Amino acid sequence: xxxxxxxALRVLVTGGTxxxxxxELEGRLRFAQTxxxxxxxxxxxxxxxxxxxxxxxxxxxxxxxxxxxxxxxxRAASESRIVxxxxxxxMELTARALHxxxxxxxxxxxxxxxxxxxxxxxxxxxxxxALAFAQALPHGVWVAMNGRCLRGDRVRKNRASGVxxxxx
Amino acid sequence: xxxxxxxALRVLVTGGTxxxxxxELEGRLRFAQTxxxxxxxxxxxxxxxxxxxxxxxxxxxxxxxxxxxxxxxxRAASESRIVxxxxxxxMELTARALHxxxxxxxxxxxxxxxxxxxxxxxxxxxxxxALAFAQALPHGVWVAMNGRCLRGDRVRKNRASGVxxxxx
Amino acid sequence: xxxxxxxALRVLVTGGTxxxxxxELEGRLRFAQTxxxxxxxxxxxxxxxxxxxxxxxxxxxxxxxxxxxxxxxxRAASESRIVxxxxxxxMELTARALHxxxxxxxxxxxxxxxxxxxxxxxxxxxxxxALAFAQALPHGVWVAMNGRCLRGDRVRKNRASGVxxxxx
Amino acid sequence: xxxxxxxALRVLVTGGTxxxxxxELEGRLRFAQTxxxxxxxxxxxxxxxxxxxxxxxxxxxxxxxxxxxxxxxxRAASESRIVxxxxxxxMELTARALHxxxxxxxxxxxxxxxxxxxxxxxxxxxxxxALAFAQALPHGVWVAMNGRCLRGDRVRKNRASGVxxxxx
Numbered sequence: 001x002x003x004x005x006x007x008a009l010r011v012l013v014t015g016g017t018x019x020x021x022x023x024e025l026e027g028r029l030r031f032a033q034t035x036x037x038x039x040x041x042x043x044x045x046x047x048x049x050x051x052x053x054x055x056x057x058x059x060x061x062x063x064x065x066x067x068x069x070x071x072x073x074x075r076a077a078s079e080s081r082i083v084x085x086x087x088x089x090x091m092e093l094t095a096r097a098l099h100x101x102x103x104x105x106x107x108x109x110x111x112x113x114x115x116x117x118x119x120x121x122x123x124x125x126x127x128x129x130a131l132a133f134a135q136a137l138p139h140g141v142w143v144a145m146n147g148r149c150l151r152g153d154r155v156r157k158n159r160a161s162g163v164x165x166x167x168x
Numbered sequence: 169x170x171x172x173x174x175x176a177l178r179v180l181v182t183g184g185t186x187x188x189x190x191x192e193l194e195g196r197l198r199f200a201q202t203x204x205x206x207x208x209x210x211x212x213x214x215x216x217x218x219x220x221x222x223x224x225x226x227x228x229x230x231x232x233x234x235x236x237x238x239x240x241x242x243r244a245a246s247e248s249r250i251v252x253x254x255x256x257x258x259m260e261l262t263a264r265a266l267h268x269x270x271x272x273x274x275x276x277x278x279x280x281x282x283x284x285x286x287x288x289x290x291x292x293x294x295x296x297x298a299l300a301f302a303q304a305l306p307h308g309v310w311v312a313m314n315g316r317c318l319r320g321d322r323v324r325k326n327r328a329s330g331v332x333x334x335x336x
Numbered sequence: 337x338x339x340x341x342x343x344a345l346r347v348l349v350t351g352g353t354x355x356x357x358x359x360e361l362e363g364r365l366r367f368a369q370t371x372x373x374x375x376x377x378x379x380x381x382x383x384x385x386x387x388x389x390x391x392x393x394x395x396x397x398x399x400x401x402x403x404x405x406x407x408x409x410x411r412a413a414s415e416s417r418i419v420x421x422x423x424x425x426x427m428e429l430t431a432r433a434l435h436x437x438x439x440x441x442x443x444x445x446x447x448x449x450x451x452x453x454x455x456x457x458x459x460x461x462x463x464x465x466a467l468a469f470a471q472a473l474p475h476g477v478w479v480a481m482n483g484r485c486l487r488g489d490r491v492r493k494n495r496a497s498g499v500x501x502x503x504x
Numbered sequence: 505x506x507x508x509x510x511x512a513l514r515v516l517v518t519g520g521t522x523x524x525x526x527x528e529l530e531g532r533l534r535f536a537q538t539x540x541x542x543x544x545x546x547x548x549x550x551x552x553x554x555x556x557x558x559x560x561x562x563x564x565x566x567x568x569x570x571x572x573x574x575x576x577x578x579r580a581a582s583e584s585r586i587v588x589x590x591x592x593x594x595m596e597l598t599a600r601a602l603h604x605x606x607x608x609x610x611x612x613x614x615x616x617x618x619x620x621x622x623x624x625x626x627x628x629x630x631x632x633x634a635l636a637f638a639q640a641l642p643h644g645v646w647v648a649m650n651g652r653c654l655r656g657d658r659v660r661k662n663r664a665s666g667v668x669x670x671x672x
Binding site: 375376378379380381382383385449456457458460461462463464465466467468469471472473480481482483484485498499 | 648
């Protein structure tokens with residue numbers, strides 16, 4: 001197990017609620033830059049993590065091309081353990097695209113229901129759990145939300161409750 | 169892996185910085201009640217978790233009797249996956265006591281460098297990672313701090329840096 | 337000056353950024369209920385304050401009828417010291433409407449550049465200063481923003497900087 | 505009233521709960537540096553404020569010499585409007601010392617029941633109200649706590665409730 005802790009991780013940032021911030025001049029939520037490095041610092045993380053911002057978009061605006069870009073970035077990464085931060089609305093579609101790619105890697109998608117910059121955000125909790133699952137789980141595609149880890153090919157977001165579930 | 173998500177977890181609360189709060193009449197830090205349920209709510213946790221407060225003490229005040237009580241509670245728990253929240257100063261001693269008990273369970277100790285009620289706390293990140301490690305790791309005693317998971321029989325806190333390390 | 341402290345105050349809530357909250361199911365900012373009572377509690381306020389929610393709207397949606405309603409509520413209030421929470425975009429228009437009404441009262445408008453529920457909000461600072469100005473200033477209409485108090489008939493929001501200024 | 509807003513203010517920092525921070529290596533509250541500049545930034549303050557740190561001590565450790573130093577700094581200040589941040593435990597003693605000095609200035613003492621770095625702090629609210637009272641009130645010594653402004657020669661902290669009151 002010692003190798004587990006030494007293993008390098010990559011965090012691929014794609015945007016989503018997780019990284020939205022409040023633009024006080026425009027009076028609306030928008031993307032500026034990712035909060036992941038600041039969150040790792042808050043968590044006193046000593047993991048060897050490379051943070052790479054692939055895109056900063058709302059997942060409702062994510063196209064097949066965007067998903068292909070995410071799959072390609074996971075394939076190209078030198079690390080075999082990857083966390084992908086992602087909007088919750090279409091996380092299941094990206095999880096399926098990654099699952100179909102059959103990478104020999106552990107890929108964990110996570111996000112947040114509330115922006116990290118809000119007091120009520122689940123982002124820090126989710127990032128902590130996603131990084132842990134990425135270190136401990138075998139190869140495959142997983143979604144880390146609600147403290148749980150769900151299979152990437154079976155996950156869906158329950159839009160009424162905001163909770164991620166696994167299909168039967 | 170589906171069974172993993174369904175597995176019940178127990179969180180054994182022992183106190184530590186994690187749960188300290190500021191007593192505004194006394195002007196000092198003290199324990200009131202654990203923040204774990206509130207933190208699980210903030211993390212939108214949907215895990216089946218039982219939270220049990222064993223004690224609420226500073227880990228510098230923890231005696232061999234206290235440690236025996238923690239070991240006994242882990243042994244008595246019906247769940248095989250357990251998170252123990254603990255002060256960081258003597259977490260390594262409790263980890264060793266749990267290791268020596270050779271329980272057929274996955275026990276993950278975690279804590280915080282800064283109380284959860286402070287803005288700068290690592291507590292929520294640590295709780296997220298500890299719950300994930302508790303679900304995903306095999307039987308054994310582990311310490312989840314700094315985003316990492318260290319072996320309970322080899323961990324120590326570096327007092328100069330505040331970082332948890334694994335002994336060679 | 338003792339009477340000053342005993343004086344009852346009314347807070348008239350109209351909405352604005354101040355009171356916006358993040359709807360995690362819809363993924364957007366919206367109004368739920370005012371945060372003013374919670375903010376007064378956080379400030380350990382012992383003022384005799386009546387909080388009255390007149391409306392909860394974005395100030396860009398505020399019509400002449402809404403402004404007439406605010407003027408009428410200030411006139412009808414039994415308190416002579418009133419704080420009006422308001423969106424910043426059209427705060428100057430409501431200030432002018434109140435000024436034109438020539439009430440024999442001290443009316444202080446305030447708001448926030450960032451919702452109170454965000455960590456980076458100026459809301460608590462502004463509410464503290466508005467309540468203080470409402471207690472200490474003579475009759476008239478004032479805008480409390482940026483730590484300052486500006487004359488209601490001369491104030492404007494500088495849209496480029498987000499700062500409230502007084503016209504020459 | 506325009507001159508009021510242009511008036512320069514001085515904030516004299518003396519420490520107190522307001523400015524305590526959590527030392528995560530030592531596991532206790534201590535003073536590092538004042539948070540007043542950061543708080544002014546959070547409040548989007550555009551006041552002309554000079555922040556001067558006189559001392560950073562718990563007010564229970566404040567001696568007559570310390571109080572003489574505070575009085576001297578108020579007297580020496582070129583500004584006639586001054587906010588003094590102070591621990592709550594002996595704020596009333598410093599207020600009396602300042603009152604006895606009969607300065608031709610408006611001096612407002614404020615503090616916090618909970619450190620600013622805690623989520624539950626009243627500090628930002630109190631700073632907002634203290635700066636407002638300092639701008640708006642006539643010469644004299646005042647204590648701004650609990651949203652109210654109390655006379656410096658008559659104030660006392662009710663130790664059972666933590667609330668500042670004015671003596672009959």
